Structure formats: C-alpha cells, structure tokens
Amino acid sequence: MTMRRMGVLVVWLGCVAFAALVVARARYITDLSAFLPADPTPVQQLLVDQLRDGPASRLILIALEQGDAADRARLSASMMERLRKDSQFTSVNNGDAPGQRDREFLFQHRYLLSEAVNPERFSAAGLNAAIRETIDNLASPAGLLFKSLLPRDPTGELLNILDQLARAPVPPSRDGVWVSADGSRALAVAQTTANGSDSDAQQRAIETIRTAFAAAGGSLTSGHGVQLHLSGPGVFAVAARAKIERAAVRLSIISSILVVALLLMVYRSLPALGLGLLPVTTGAVVGVAAVALGFGAVHGITLGFGITLIGESVDYSIYFFIQSRQSVAADRNWRQLWWPTVRLGMLTSVCGFASLLPSGFPGLKQLGLYSISGLIAAALVTRFVLPALLPLDFTIRDVKPIGRRVAQLLERVRRIGPAAMMLSSAALLMLTATVLYHDRDTLWNRELSALSPVSHKEQQYDARLRTDLGAADVRELVIVSGADVETILRNSERAARALQVLADDKVIGGFESPAYYLPSLATQEARRSSLPDATNLRVRLKQAVEGLPVRAERLQPFLEDVEATRHAPLVTARDLAGSSLNAGFDALILHQQDRWNALLPLRGAAPDQDIDTVRVIAALHEGGVADARVLDLKQESDALYADYLSQAIRFSLGGFLALTILLLVALRSPRRVVRVLLPLAMSVLTVAAGLVLCGVQLTILHLVGMLLIVAVGSNYALFFDRQAHAAEGGNDAILASLVIANASTVIGFGLLSFSQVPVLVALGTTVAPGTFLALLFAALGAPAADGHAQHS
Amino acid sequence: MRALPMLALSVLCALCGSAAASAPPALDDLNEIMGLLAMRQHGRVEFIEQRFLAVLSRPIESSGELRYDAPDRLEKRTLLPHAETLVLSGGTLTMERGSSRRVIDLNTYPQIRPFIESLRATLAGDRSALERLFHVDLAGSLARWTLTLVPLESNAKQSVAQVRIDGARDQLLRVEIRQPDGDRSLMTLRPSTLP
Numbered sequence: 011m012t013m014r015r016m017g018v019l020v021v022w023l024g025c026v027a028f029a030a031l032v033v034a035r036a037r038y039i040t041d042l043s044a045f046l047p048a049d050p051t052p053v054q055q056l057l058v059d060q061l062r063d064g065p066a067s068r069l070i071l072i073a074l075e076q077g078d079a080a081d082r083a084r085l086s087a088s089m090m091e092r093l094r095k096d097s098q099f100t101s102v103n104n105g106d107a108p109g110q111r112d113r114e115f116l117f118q119h120r121y122l123l124s125e126a127v128n129p130e131r132f133s134a135a136g137l138n139a140a141i142r143e144t145i146d147n148l149a150s151p152a153g154l155l156f157k158s159l160l161p162r163d164p165t166g167e168l169l170n171i172l173d174q175l176a177r178a179p180v181p182p183s184r185d186g187v188w189v190s191a192d193g194s195r196a197l198a199v200a201q202t203t204a205n206g207s208d209s210d211a212q213q214r215a216i217e218t219i220r221t222a223f224a225a226a227g228g229s230l231t232s233g234h235g236v237q238l239h240l241s242g243p244g245v246f247a248v249a250a251r252a253k254i255e256r257a258a259v260r261l262s263i264i265s266s267i268l269v270v271a272l273l274l275m276v277y278r279s280l281p282a283l284g285l286g287l288l289p290v291t292t293g294a295v296v297g298v299a300a301v302a303l304g305f306g307a308v309h310g311i312t313l314g315f316g317i318t319l320i321g322e323s324v325d326y327s328i329y330f331f332i333q334s335r336q337s338v339a340a341d342r343n344w345r346q347l348w349w350p351t352v353r354l355g356m357l358t359s360v361c362g363f364a365s366l367l368p369s370g371f372p373g374l375k376q377l378g379l380y381s382i383s384g385l386i387a388a389a390l391v392t393r394f395v396l397p398a399l400l401p402l403d404f405t406i407r408d409v410k411p412i413g414r415r416v417a418q419l420l421e422r423v424r425r426i427g428p429a430a431m432m433l434s435s436a437a438l439l440m441l442t443a444t445v446l447y448h449d450r451d452t453l454w455n456r457e458l459s460a461l462s463p464v465s466h467k468e469q470q471y472d473a474r475l476r477t478d479l480g481a482a483d484v485r486e487l488v489i490v491s492g493a494d495v496e497t498i499l500r501n502s503e504r505a506a507r508a509l510q511v512l513a514d515d516k517v518i519g520g521f522e523s524p525a526y527y528l529p530s531l532a533t534q535e536a537r538r539s540s541l542p543d544a545t546n547l548r549v550r551l552k553q554a555v556e557g558l559p560v561r562a563e564r565l566q567p568f569l570e571d572v573e574a575t576r577h578a579p580l581v582t583a584r585d586l587a588g589s590s591l592n593a594g595f596d597a598l599i600l601h602q603q604d605r606w607n608a609l610l611p612l613r614g615a616a617p618d619q620d621i622d623t624v625r626v627i628a629a630l631h632e633g634g635v636a637d638a639r640v641l642d643l644k645q646e647s648d649a650l651y652a653d654y655l656s657q658a659i660r661f662s663l664g665g666f667l668a669l670t671i672l673l674l675v676a677l678r679s680p681r682r683v684v685r686v687l688l689p690l691a692m693s694v695l696t697v698a699a700g701l702v703l704c705g706v707q708l709t710i711l712h713l714v715g716m717l718l719i720v721a722v723g724s725n726y727a728l729f730f731d732r733q734a735h736a737a738e739g740g741n742d743a744i745l746a747s748l749v750i751a752n753a754s755t756v757i758g759f760g761l762l763s764f765s766q767v768p769v770l771v772a773l774g775t776t777v778a779p780g781t782f783l784a785l786l787f788a789a790l791g792a793p794a795a796d797g798h799a800q801h802s
Numbered sequence: 803m804r805a806l807p808m809l810a811l812s813v814l815c816a817l818c819g820s821a822a823a824s825a826p827p828a829l830d831d832l833n834e835i836m837g838l839l840a841m842r843q844h845g846r847v848e849f850i851e852q853r854f855l856a857v858l859s860r861p862i863e864s865s866g867e868l869r870y871d872a873p874d875r876l877e878k879r880t881l882l883p884h885a886e887t888l889v890l891s892g893g894t895l896t897m898e899r900g901s902s903r904r905v906i907d908l909n910t911y912p913q914i915r916p917f918i919e920s921l922r923a924t925l926a927g928d929r930s931a932l933e934r935l936f937h938v939d940l941a942g943s944l945a946r947w948t949l950t951l952v953p954l955e956s957n958a959k960q961s962v963a964q965v966r967i968d969g970a971r972d973q974l975l976r977v978e979i980r981q982p983d984g985d986r987s988l989m990t991l992r993p994s995t996l997p
Contacts, residue, residue: 146883148855148862157985160857182905184893559860 015398022395025387026292029299036302039309067206067243068100071475072219074196074228077236082196083185085236088226089219093200098215100596104198105181105188112591113168117159119585120167121541121575122534125174129540131165132547137554140165145559162567164560174526175591181479190478197478201597202244209251212244241472246464250767254310257765265758269324272757276750277331278407285396286327289388292395293323297384301376311769312376322359322722323388324758325751326352329725330392331406332747348744349393351732354676355725356389358669362717362724365665370654377714381721409750413742416749420789431790439692442699454659455707456652465766486621487641488521488610488630495583495599498608499530501635505610508633509626517625519613527586527595534580544573655710662713669720677731686727689787690720697780711769715776722755722777723784730792745789752785832929832940835947838972840927845870847974849878851989867994870925876918890918916958920951920965921977936965946970 072089074082086104093102121127130136144166148157156169181188181197188197200219204211223238273283301308329352334344363385366378424431446453464472488509490501502525509521525533542550547569548562555562586592600607612621623640630638673683694716701708726748733741759781762774850865866880876890886899895918896905916935923931932938935958936951951965960982968976977989 145858145862148853148858157855157857158983182894559858559862561859564857 018394018398022292022391026295029295032299032302033295036298037307038313039307068202068204069242070200070202070215070219070244071241071472071479072104072198072200073190073239073241073475073478074198075194075237075239079185079189079193079196081236083187085223085226085228086187086196086198089222089228090198092222092225093219096218098203098211098218100201100203100592102198102200104196105183105186115585115591116171117163117168119575119581120163120171121572122537122581123174123529124167124170124537126165126167126170127537127540132540132542132550134550134553137165137550138556138558141554141558141560144169160560161564162571164565164568175594188479190474195475195478197475199479206243206247209244209247213248216240216245216248239471241468241475246468246472249468250464251310254767254770257767257770258313261761261765261770265761268757268761269754272750272754273324273328276328276407276409276412281404282331282406285399286324286331288395288399289327289391290323292391293384293388296387297380300383301380304379305372305376309373309376311373312380322385322718322725322755324754325722325725326356326388326392327396328751328754329729329747330396332409332750333743345393345397348729348732351728352389352392352725354673355728356385357672357676358724358728359385359721361669361672362662362665362721364668365661365717366658366714368661369658371658371710374654374658374710374714409746410742412749413744413746416745416789417742423790435688435692435787435791438696442692442695445699445702446695449702453702453708454655455709456648456655465768485642485644486612486623486626487643488612488626488638489607489641490610490635490638491605491607493604493606495606496531498599498606499525499528500532501638502608502610503530503533504633505630505635505638508629508635509610509612511633512626512629516615517629518621519615521610521612522594522598523610524595524598524608527591527598528581528583531580531582538576538580541572541576543576544569547572651710655713658710658713662717665717666720669724682731682735685791686724686731686788689727689791690723690784692787693723693780693783694719696783697776700779701775706772706775709769709772711772712776715773715780718759718773718777719780719784722781723788726752726781726785727788730788734792748785748789752781755781831944832938834944835940835949835969835971836927836929838927838944839925840872842870842925842927842972843872845925846994847991848994849989849991851987853985853987855985856983868991870922873926874922876922876925890922914961916951916953916955916962916965917979920962920967920979924949924967924974944971 074086090102090104093099116123126140131140141164144156144160144164147166147169148160156163156166159168182191182193183189184193189195190197200215202212202215204215206212219240220238228236228238270283270287273286274280277283277286298308298313301312329348330344333348360382363378363381366374366381369375369378488505490498490505492498492501502523506521506523506525509518512518513520529537541547551565551569552562555565583595586595598609598611600609612626614621623642626640630640670683670687673686674680677683677686697719698708698712698716701712706712729744729748733744756778759774759778762770763778765771765774846867846869848865849868850863852861852863854861863882864880864884865882866878869877869879874890874892878888878890880886880888884899886897888898889896894905896903919931919935923935929938932951935955936953939950939952941948941950947969949965949967949969951967953959953962963980963982965980966976966978967974968978974991976991978986980986
C-alpha cells in the first residue's frame with residue numbers, strides 16, 4: 011500500500027518535473043499568427059506574409075491633434091528631423107519638400123529612368139518635338155522652374171520622371187506638412203525597418219516616436235496642447251499583446267483569489283485547499299508542455315486561455331474532496347461509484363476538445379491539445395495522487411447542508427409538475443430555435459477582423475487616418491512573382507502596360523508599381539542604347555532646334571550628359587538605397603525564401619467603387635502576364651477565416667457525434683443519453699440565442715465556448731444521471747459539489763467577460779451563463795431520486 | 803510626389819506674371835488706392851504674358867484670362883499656347899492641365915509666396931498683407947499709379963528681385979516681375995472680351 015503510494019508520487023513528481031522543464035525551455039510566440047492558417051496555399055502564404063511582414067505591416071501612422079495648426083506643423087517637422095536619423099525607420103514622411111539628394115539622383119539618371127526615352131525621341135524630329143514642348147512649358151508656370159535646367163535637359167526628362175512618380179495620390183498639406191481634409195490633424199507616415207510581426211522591434215519604434223515627440227516639445231500627458239496619436243498594424247499588435255498579457259495576468263490573479271476564497275470557505279482546511287489546486291496546476295504545466303512538444307512553440311494566446319482549464323479541472327478536486335471526504339467510509343465508495351462518472355465526464359470533454367485538433371488555426375489546435383492533455387493529467391492526479399497524499403482519516407467540513415438547501419429549491423421548482431416542466435422546456439427550445447433560425451444568415455461573423463483584439467473604435471480611427479492620407483487600405487493587389495528582382499521588374503512593366511489601358515478606360519483609378527521607382531535592367535538597357543553617340547546627336551540637335559528660340563550651342567551640356575549616360579552603369583536597387591525613393595520601391599517588393607514578388611496595388615476608379623477583378627485578370631492575360639495574380643486582401647482573408655469557421659463548426663458537430671457514441675457505449679441506454687445531452691443542448695441553444703438577442707455575432711471563439719459548455723456541463727449531467735441510477739445515497743454531497751464546482755467555473759469565466767480583449771469576452775460571455783444553465787437544466791431534468799425524498 | 807514642390811514653384815511663377823510701369827510723380831496716399839481696390843468684389847481681365855529668358859533666343863508668349871473674386875480667390879486660365887487652369891484659393895493652389903490635377907499648399911514654399919501675394923494682396927487692396935512681405939513704394943497719381951514691391955524675406959529674395967504693378971484707379975494694367983538672374987516676365991492686362 012505504502013509502496014504503491016510512493017510509486018504514484020514518484021511517477022507524478024517525475025512527470026511534473028519533466029513537464030516543467032519543457033515549459034521552461036519552450037519558445038513562446040506573441041504575434042497574431044495563432045489565427046493565421048497553418049498550411050496555407052501559395053496565395054494564402056503570400057497573404058499571411060503580407061499581413062505579417064508585408065510593407066503594409068511596417069507602417070506606423072502618426073497623427074498630431076489639438077493645439078493650433080502652426081504648433082502641429084512645427085512639432086511634426088521637428089519630429090521628422092529626429093526620426094529620419096534613426097535607423098529603425100526606412101522612411102519617415104510628413105509631406106515636406108523632398109531632399110536635394112533625391113532630385114540629384116533622378117536628374118543624374120534621367121535618361122535611364124524616364125519612360126519617354128526611346129530611339130524616336132532622339133531622332134531630329136523627336137528632339138524637335140521634345141524641346142518645343144519644354145519651351146512651351148516655360149511659357150506656362152509648370153515649366154518655368156526648369157528653365158535653369160534647359161541647357162542640360164532640353165527634352166524635359168526630369169519633369170517626365172517627376173510626373174511618373176507623382177501618380178500616387180497625396181494628402182493636402184498645410185504649413186508644409188500633410189493634414190487631414192478638415193485640417194484638424196497633422197499627418198505623417200513612418201515605415202519601420204523591422205517586420206510588423208516583430209512586436210518587440212515595433213514597440214521600440216513606437217517608443218522612439220513618442221520620445222521624438224516629447225523631445226520636440228510635445229506633451230505625452232493628455233491635456234491642452236498638441237496630442238500624439240499612433241495607429242497601424244504594428245501599433246495594434248503591440249497594444250494587443252500588452253492588452254492580452256494584462257488581461258490574462260490580472261484576470262488569472264483575480265479569479266484565482268476568488269476561487270481560492272470560495273474553496274477555503276467550503277473546505278475550511280488549508281491542506282485541502284493546497285491539495286485541491288494540485289490537479290489544476292499539474293494540468294496546466296502538462297498542457298503547456300504537451301503543446302510545446304507537439305508544436306515546437308507555444309502561442310501566447312494559448313496561455314491566455316489557461317484560465318479555461320481552471321474551469322473544469324478545479325471541479326475534479328472539488329468532486330473528490332466533497333464527495334469522498336465527508337466521511338471515511340465515503341472514500342472507497344467514491345472510487346467505485348463516482349470516479350467512473352468523473353472519468354466519463356473527462357472523456358466526453360476530451361471528445362469535445364479533440365474536435366479542435368484538426369482545425370487549420372494553430373491557435374485552436376494548440377488550445378485543443380492543451381485542454382485534452384491538461385484535463386487528462388488533472389483527472390489522473392485527482393484519482394491517484396490526491397488519495398495517495400491524503401491521510402486516510404482526513405475529512406473536510408460537512409457541506410451537505412448546502413446540497414440540502416439546493417435540493418429543496420429544486421424540489422420547489424419541480425412542484426410545478428413534470429408536464430409543466432416538459433412544456434416549458436419545449437417552449438424554451440422552440441423560442442431559441444426560432445431566434446437562431448431567424449438570424450441564421452447573420453448568425454456567424456465571417457470576417458477575420460471579428461477576432462481582432464483591436465477595438466472597433468481604434469479600427470475606425472485607423473481607417474480615418476488612412477482616408478486622410480489618401481492611402482485607404484489597399485484591397486486589390488496584382489502580384490507578379492519570379493526568381494529574381496530583374497524578372498519581377500520586367501513582369502511589372504508588362505503588367506503596367508495592361509493596367510494602364512484599364513486606367514485609361516476608368517476600370518481602375520490607377521496603380522503603383524516598383525518599376526516606377528526602378529525600371530528593369532532590360533528597360534534601362536533599351537533606353538541607354540537608344541541614346542545616339544556624340545557626333546550623331548550633335549548633327550540631329552542642330553536640325554532639331556531649327557525654328558526654335560534656342561541655339562544648339564547653348565545645349566552643349568546636354569550633349570555631354572547624354573554621352574556620359576551612354577558609358578555609365580545601369581541603376582540597381584543598391585543605387586536606390588541612399589534616396590528616399592527606396593521606401594517606395596521597398597514597399598512594393600516582397601521577398602519570400604527563394605521567390606520575389608512585386609506588388610502592384612490598384613486604386614478604385616472612384617472612392618468606394620469595387621474593382622472589376624475579372625477584367626483586370628483578363629487584361630493581364632492579354633498583356634502576356636499570365637502568371638500575374640490578383641489578390642483581394644480583405645476578401646481573401648475573410649474567406650480564409652470563413653473556411654476555418656465552417657470547418658470548426660463541422661468538426662464540432664463531429665465531436666458532438668463522437669461524444670454521443672461514447673455515452674451510448676458507456677451508458678448503454680439511448681434514453682439516458684438523451685437525458686444527459688438534452689440539458690447541454692438546451693443551454694448551448696439558450697446561450698447562443700441570448701447572445702444573438704444581445705446583438706452579438708458569433709465567432710469561432712463562441713464556438714469554443716460552446717464546446718466548453720458541453721465539456722463542463724456533461725460532468726453535471728452525468729452526475730445526475732448516475733445519481734438517478736445509484737442505489738446509494740450521498741446525494742446532498744454530490745449536489746453541493748456540483749454547485750460549488752459551477753460557482754468556481756462561473757467566477758473564472760464571468761471575469762473574462764470584463765476583459766478588453768474580444769476573444770476573451772466571447773469565451774466568458776458564452777461559458778459563464780452556459781455552464782450555469784447546464785447545471786440548472788440538468789438538475790431540473792433529473793428524476794427526483796430516493797435520496798431527496800428522504801430529506802425533504 | 804517629388805514633382806510637386808517644383809511644379810508648385812513653377813505654377814506660382816506663372817501666376818506671378820510680371821509688370822512694369824512708367825512712374826509718374828509720387829502720391830502719398832497708398833490707402834486711397836488700396837481702398838478703391840478693396841471695394842471691387844470681382845474682376846475679369848484678359849492677359850498677355852511675355853517671358854524674357856536668357857536661355858532662349860527670343861521671348862515666349864502666353865495668353866488667357868484672369869479672374870478674381872474677393873477676398874482671396876484668383877484664377878488664371880491660360881488658353882495659348884496650351885490650355886491650363888490655376889486656381890488660388892485660400893492657402894492652396896490647384897493646377898489643372900490636360901487630365902492632370904494638382905493641389906499645392908502655398909505655405910510649404912515660402913520662395914513662391916512673393917509671386918502670388920504681390921498680385922493677390924494688391925487685387926484685394928490688402929495693404930498690411932503687402933507690407934508684411936514687401937517693401938512697398940508707390941509713385942504716380944490715383945489716375946495712373948505704379949507700385950514697386952521688393953521682397954523682405956531672404957527666401958523670397960532668391961526668386962524675385964522686384965515686382966512692379968502699373969494701374970489706373972482700381973484697374974491693374976501691367977505686372978512685371980524681375981528675377982535676380984535677370985530674367986523677367988511682363989503681363990499686360992485688358993478688359994476681357996472672352997465669353
């Protein structure tokens with residue numbers, strides 16, 4: 011006996027020590043990839059990379075509000091000056107005049123960068139037309155500034171390049187900085203060097219911006235004066251991480267205190283309390299270790315859900331203590347009579363959580379494995395370790411009075427008669443079914459943003475800033491891929507020709523292309539070889555200026571520059587690095603392992619107008635860029651989530667089926683199975699209907715919550731079932747243990763409802779009322795056992 | 803994007819036009835002329851603008867119509883040699899040419915302000931605005947006056963050496979702008995005959 015006890019303890023300690031070691035060495039991920047697909051298709055992979063590491067993920071939108079316009083502009087300028095020196099940012103832009111350096115770069119490489127350069131342009135007639143136009147421009151305001159450049163750039167290539175680059179829309183500016191349409195906000199955009207998914211780096215970048223703001227004289231505390239607001243994916247990720255961490259820590263502490271207080275009140279014994287927490291803690295450690303071993307890394311959000319485990323595994327020790335330790339005789343009784351019920355309850359829960367395992371979301375997979383291994387560990391500890399640790403004569407306070415009082419209450423309700431009970435159950439079922447059926451089309455929220463830890467208000471603010479900046483979230487992207495930068499630049503140029511036709515036809519409003527910033531080497535080579543040699547150019551120029559108000563001799567610098575370009579190397583991405591053009595170029599290039607992708611974001615022909623992607627694809631095909639893809643970012647990510655949602659619903663139904671079969675096998679009576687399942691189904695339906703009536707759209711986290719209702723509630727229902735078929739008494743103790751177990755569950759999950767994190771709120775508002783209802787329905791539905799008759 | 807500042811500058815240059823005036827004897831009451839100008843709510847004149855640029859062997863010419871609406875809207879519609887519209891309203895300048903349209907914030911480019919404000923502040927009869935930016939000198943009589951404006955600010959001095967506006971009562975007749983490099987533009991105004 012003692013040897014056996016020792017053996018149990020050694021095995022347990024060994025397991026816990028190993029698990030703790032694994033937990034300590036595990037890698038933890040805190041980005042949002044828990045909700046991105048695990049085995050993506052190539053398009054999905056691109057989408058995921060976009061969301062995680064794409065240029066858009068590296069944007070930080072900076073807004074200055076309050077105070078007066080001049081102060082905002084001054085602060086903005088001063089901040090930019092600081093941030094531009096910081097290597098954490100690849101670019102910082104608030105709309106001020108571009109640097110001299112950029113202009114020099116463009117001017118130096120004008121014959122390679124200008125789209126107008128071709129052999130015809132450098133024929134005598136072409137030169138004549140180009141020079142005539144430049145002179146015409148001098149007559150108009152747009153050209154006068156270029157007059158000093160005329161001797162070197164008589165064909166006006168710099169103006170051409172500037173026009174090329176000016177195709178992207180820009181926000182209005184005031185006092186030299188970008189402002190919102192109503193002028194109330196000064197705007198700027200910073201692009202970080204680090205990926206958007208690198209939350210630590212994003213956090214440092216955010217701190218740097220705040221510091222720059224404070225150093226420029228801004229006040230970080232709210233009050234009068236100019237206020238700094240930041241938005242963007244990185245800002246959201248950092249805030250979400252902090253929020254989830256805060257919520258998880260705070261709520262875990264509060265719920266632990268409350269549950270401990272509750273248990274202390276019930277047990278009136280510190281050793282009992284300490285031992286009672288063993289199953290939970292063992293379960294948590296084993297759960298995390300299992301996830302770490304199974305997945306290689308643990309998502310932070312999985313830990314955040316650790317609280318869910320308290321919900322069920324604390325129950326085990328409550329059942330054990332209350333049911334077995336009311337008297338010495340009860341112990342053996344419990345092992346024979348009630349342990350099989352706890353075991354069956356645990357197995358039904360495992361069935362439920364197993365349905366999360368095949369999910370495409372790593373976050374849900376992990377939650378499933380965590381719950382299953384944690385529950386099994388907690389149940390085993392309850393069954394084998396707790397008895398081994400307890401002295402045989404250990405008893406806790408008699409809690410039967412609690413059970414008795416509850417039994418009396420139930421009895422009073424039951425007095426309305428079985429017919430009335432049946433009727434009201436049927437009415438409730440009808441009502442909930444009607445509500446759910448009525449809203450069946452909008453029941454589930456199929457947008458990925460539903461899971462976002464970012465509040466609706468913050469999302470709206472972000473959208474407003476983007477609208478202000480004229481950079482409304484890009485929805486459609488044309489993507490061309492290739493093995494190297496040159497290939498994708500060539501394909502971008504081909505795609506651009508097709509897209510330009512669409513832009514001319516107003517099918518799209520416009521587009522961007524990395525080749526605007528850096529033409530392919532092939533294109534540059536073609537342009538360079540279209541430049542005539544010095545002798546030829548001199549002759550042609552002489553003919554070209556005939557009849558024009560400019561003398562060929564004045565254009566000697568032009569001849570020199572063209573000749574220099576003919577012998578100069580082509581422009582590469584490395585040359586771009588020094589200039590601010592690099593930010594624009596970088597933003598449109600995405601490197602994935604051995605593949606390069608060029609992104610060509612499309613703009614709608616009018617605000618709020620959808621792009622006809624079918625026509626875009628057709629045009630690209632005709633243009634010979636058959637391998638170009640059109641990606642609708644929002645639709646694609648929503649489709650992704652909708653897929654997972656319907657998959658999860660399917661798997662959950664599968665889990666429910668497995669659970670039913672398990673019960674059929676264990677209970678060997680369809681009637682009993684119905685009795686066990688009916689209260690669970692009713693509470694799930696009632697909670698779902700309640701949420702719908704409160705205007706909540708269900709998400710995948712609500713589904714997980716429903717699984718938890720079934721997991722936890724099945725224990726209750728099984729106890730009542732067992733009770734009804736048990737020959738022996740002890741019913742008040744059972745009832746008391748169920749009520750206390752439920753109270754701890756409701757406390758744990760009820761607290762989640764008060765968090766700021768939508769996913770946790772979804773879980774809390776589903777599970778807390780759901781488990782309570784499951785207990786209530788199971789208790790009311792249970793046939794009055796003999797034990798009750800005796801007491802009342 | 804990079805084009806904007808330069809275009810802005812050039813656009814504004816255009817607006818500035820140029821002027822010259824033969825200066826009759828001095829008249830001390832600048833206020834009187836400003837008062838007359840300030841009373842006009844709308845104005846519409848045709849212009850012919852000539853630019854004399856050292857880089858070219860002969861001057862280039864453009865023409866069109868200028869419209870003014872008090873207090874601060876100025877529109878310059880160039881018809882020849884190329885259609886182009888510039889609208890100055892408040893602190894922003896909108897330029898349309900062919901299918902392209904650009905909006906530019908004036909405060910961003912202090913060097914172009916003298917081109918704009920010399921004409922607009924004069925049309926508005928806003929003496930204080932003029933004197934904020936220029937050293938103002940008036941010559942002639944109410945019937946025939948000449949306003950000579952010399953920029954005060956260093957940024958402005960780099961782009962404009964001097965603006966001379968010729969007028970008769972509340973009409974502007976000629977605007978000449980001389981640049982520090984010796985180039986100049988001359989805008990001659992006359993009542994509009996355009997539809």
